[in-house]
Amino acid sequence: xxxxxxxxxxxGTVVDWRSSVIAELEQFGARHGVxxxxxxxxxxxxxxxxxxxxxxxxxxxxxxxxxxxxxxxLVELLAxxxxxxxxxxxxxxxxxxxxxxxxxxxxxxLTRLKQRYVITTLSNGNVSLLTNMAKHAGLPWDCVISAExxxxxKPDPEAYLGCAGLLxxxxxxxxxxxxxxxxxxxxxxxxLRTGYVVRPLERGPGQELPRVRDGEFDxxxxxxxxxxxxxxx
Numbered sequence: 001x002x003x004x005x006x007x008x009x010x011x012g013t014v015v016d017w018r019s020s021v022i023a024e025l026e027q028f029g030a031r032h033g034v035x036x037x038x039x040x041x042x043x044x045x046x047x048x049x050x051x052x053x054x055x056x057x058x059x060x061x062x063x064x065x066x067x068x069x070x071x072x073x074l075v076e077l078l079a080x081x082x083x084x085x086x087x088x089x090x091x092x093x094x095x096x097x098x099x100x101x102x103x104x105x106x107x108x109x110l111t112r113l114k115q116r117y118v119i120t121t122l123s124n125g126n127v128s129l130l131t132n133m134a135k136h137a138g139l140p141w142d143c144v145i146s147a148e149x150x151x152x153x154k155p156d157p158e159a160y161l162g163c164a165g166l167l168x169x170x171x172x173x174x175x176x177x178x179x180x181x182x183x184x185x186x187x188x189x190x191x192l193r194t195g196y197v198v199r200p201l202e203r204g205p206g207q208e209l210p211r212v213r214d215g216e217f218d219x220x221x222x223x224x225x226x227x228x229x230x231x232x233x
Contacts, residue, residue: 002173003117003173003174003175003193003231004117004118004167004169004173004174005117005118005119005120005167005169005173005174005175006113006117006118006119006120006174006175006177006195006231007119007120007121007122007145007160007163007167007174007175007176007177007192008110008119008120008121008122008123008176008177008178009122009123009154009176009177009178009179009180009183010121010123010125010130010133011100011123011124011125012179012180012199012202013177013178013179013180013197013199014102014103014106014110014121014139015100015101015102015103015106015133015137016100016101016102016103016201016202017046017097017100017202018039018042018043018046018202018203018204019101020096020099020100020101021042021045021046021096021097021100022038022039022042024093024096024099025038025041025042025093025096026038028089028093032083032085032089034083036081036083039204041077041081043203043204044077045070045073045074045077048069048073048076048077049066049069049070049073052064052069052072052073053069053124053153056069056153057153057156063151065126065148066097066124066125066126066129066148067094067097067126067128067129070094070097071090071091071094074090074093074094075090078090095132097125097129097133098128098129098132098133098136099132099133099136100133100136100137101136101137102137102138102139103199103223103224105223105224105225106137106139106224107137107138107139107140108224108225109223109224109225109227109228110139110140110141110224111140112224112225112228112233113224113227113228113231113233114140114142115233116231116232116233117231117233118142118143118167119140119141119142120141120142120143120144120145120163120167121134121141121144121145121146122145122146122147122154122159122160122163122176123145123146123147123154124146124147124153124154124159125146125147126146126148127144127146127148127149130144130146131144145163145166145167147159149162149166150162154183154186155182155183155185155186155187156186157186157189157190160174160176160186160187160190160191160192161190161191164192170191171190171191171192172191172192172193173193174192174193175192175193175194175195175218175219176192176193176194176195177195177197177227178194178195178196178197179196179197179198179199179202180210181196181210181211181212181216181217182210184196184217185216188217193218194217194218194219195217195218195219195220195221195227195231196212196216196217196219196220196221197221197222197223197224197227198220198221198222198223219231
């Protein structure tokens, strides 16, 4: 079946969340005269994301957008490290996730892909976060689609099928592009096509890449330029 649209995971696939958040934390520390292991803080902030979503998925919390989950985790981390800040400062630091910088190949690669395909986000980030990020990073989306619209976080199938439904394409006409094999496997199980883009620096240098089987995904690319070459864009 012909691919008509590409849906992109965002955190780690399109934007370099780790370097961006570390830079924001370092600026925060300088403003407030606070020193800490900011790379470790960024990693812990991100590590709290999946468990928080699982609490929503299990019904322990009502539907909660990612901005609010990020803030909840941030408040816990600041308290654990005895870093006193005002609510306004917490809100401003939490918006670091709205200001993530793209990988060097992202904007040019997306611009090429947009010439042939509809391109959209399919992220657990909420709509306002993804919109502000696109504005900040110059990401040329045709539209912004979020798990928020479905009340289901990825990897729930409702998110993948809901994206196809909003775009009025069959699941097999939609390719999820992601740097995370678990996301791609869930999309594949929902009937989508899959494009794996390798981001070896997502979690910092020296990290082991996820293991994938040969032929597991429809396309494996080193960056968005390579993806565009393989998809004829």
